[in-house]
Amino acid sequence: MQIHLLIPGLLWPAATLLGPASGLALDGLAALLGRGRRLVREFEPYDRQLARLFGLEGGGLPLGMLRRLGETDAAAPPPGSHWLCADPVNLSFAREHLLLYAFADGELAMDEANTLVTALNDVFADLGRFEVCTPTRWYLRLDKPTRATLYPLDDVIGRPVKHFLPEGEDARLWQRTMNEAQIVLHNHAASRAREDAGLRAVNSLWLWGAGEVETAPLAPAKAVQATDPLSLGFARAAGVPASAPDPASALRQDTLVVLDALRKPAQQLDLDAWRDGLQAIERNWFAPLAAAVQNGQLKTLRLSAPSDRGTLEVEVRSTDRWKFWRKPHAFDVLLKSIAPAPTELPTAPPPTHPDTDR
Incomplete structure (x- = not known):
């Protein structure tokens, strides 16, 4: 059984000396980051990543x-x-x-x-x-x-x-x-x-x-959990059951879970709202899913966090619980290791729509 968490806004847009998550108890997230395989892919817009999960790529996405x-x-x-x-x-x-x-x-x-x-x-x-x-x-x-x-x-x-x-x-x-x-x-x-x-x-x-819509979206999992209308629209177009995020039901079947609560606070640089939202996700998702991986209840957990700084990808498997040498990895340390988004105003748009799409 697998869960894929898609969390836009998890990566705060700017790294600081103090750290945006400094002082927060994020033991579940640290355990997942430490046990799993991590990589940061180049920038790809969140809506493109969501569409790709449903089998749609290219320009002119509806x-x-x-x-x-x-x-x-x-x-x-x-x-x-x-x-x-x-x-x-x-x-x-x-x-x-x-x-x-x-x-x-x-x-x-x-x-x-x-x-x-x-x-x-x-x-x-x-x-x-x-x-x-x-x-x-x-x-x-x-x-x-x-x-x-x-x-x-x-x-x-x-x-x-x-x-x-x-x-x-x-x-x-x-x-x-x-x-x-x-x-x-x-x-x-x-x-x-x-x-x-x-x-x-x-x-x-x-x-x-x-x-x-030239081709119907394809269901990426047996169920989708989300509250944002774009994710729900993809799910309904694909004919896959959609409901509000709930960890207990997500652990019963392969599920794509889109957690959208951090996206706007990150965009608007509302640090207090972002920290509150991150603590809620730690309490409701990271901690219980880290425990589910540890006890073998969850076979595979994938975490995708798209942002202007790139996309963090983490994969944790139940077999990783035996790798005792993999220690927890603090989220603030991870944030500081990722290049921050540019602070200067761009002179050209980001590569959201390549020439082949136009």
Whole structure:
């Protein structure tokens, strides 16, 4: 029996002398790192890794449709419909660069989101219809498909927007749409009210996730456990049972477990939230799974932690419990051994979409 943990955000983006996990009791994680085989692969975007686990590779991944399919509190999208993620963002200048930042969960209210999306639907009725699933997850149901290359939001956060503008056949349409949406949102009374209250305004959209499903995703395990809608959408498209993460049930069958709680804190450099989330994962997952490996209940545990610093891969097998010479390896020590993400603003986009994808 095998478990694969996929944990975006586990690797804190920047290494410091003190260490972001300093002082935390992470004995379970240290035991797994010490017993297992570790390697750090080169950077690969989280959404690409998730897609690859479900047997999808290449450009034009339909991430908008798949994430929309994974929304639990909204009606299922009609078969054959075309979707873009249309997430609210904040644009701000840093030196001469215009940088993009996402909103944290709880930072926007549902009534604010609905008010702003109503304004967008009044202006862009010729493109399709915007809808709100959560305050920070919006969508555009397209009247017709697009073949534009649109960069995923995670690729752009904290980076100069000019390097990630739409490309491809419909590039001008979507560049113009984003520019016009900025004007609508910036001038809206709800955005002005946020600014007057000292809050970050919703002054732009980020459109991404264009593509069509050419081949159905393949189940990577007998079950998938996740709470984020993109993972749930992949699971539902693959026809594999999906449920909320639960260690006890994961230990009953081969399971892919996606733990998403650290992703936004790492992106937003919210160290307190990241440390709290890491302690919860240690308590609920690392400690019990380390014990399950030690007593032979779990045959193989794989851990994948994608980040801008590369992807940490760890594999621990039940036979490793006899290798007494493998000592626990402190997580902070591991973080300091991995090259930090660049601190300078990039002069070109990361290699998220190679030329063969365009």
